[in-house]
Amino acid sequence: MRITIDPDRCVGAGQCVLSAPQVFDQDEDGIVTLLAEPGTDEEPRARIAGALCPSRAITVHEG
């Protein structure tokens, strides 16, 4: 799995940080940042974060 983010789409809702705090963070403006690619243990949470993001700013690349 690989995660890409599009900060231009992010609306700062914070769902990703709540869902996968090891993978996502928010900068001082609330915009998403990528802390680290998800380890195997974090992959389910990263998928949930991608599904919950209201602005489709997170893309989960499987494989």
Ligand code: SF4
């Ligand atoms: S859930 Fe989406 S919109 Fe909200 S902070 Fe994360 S990337 Fe941005």
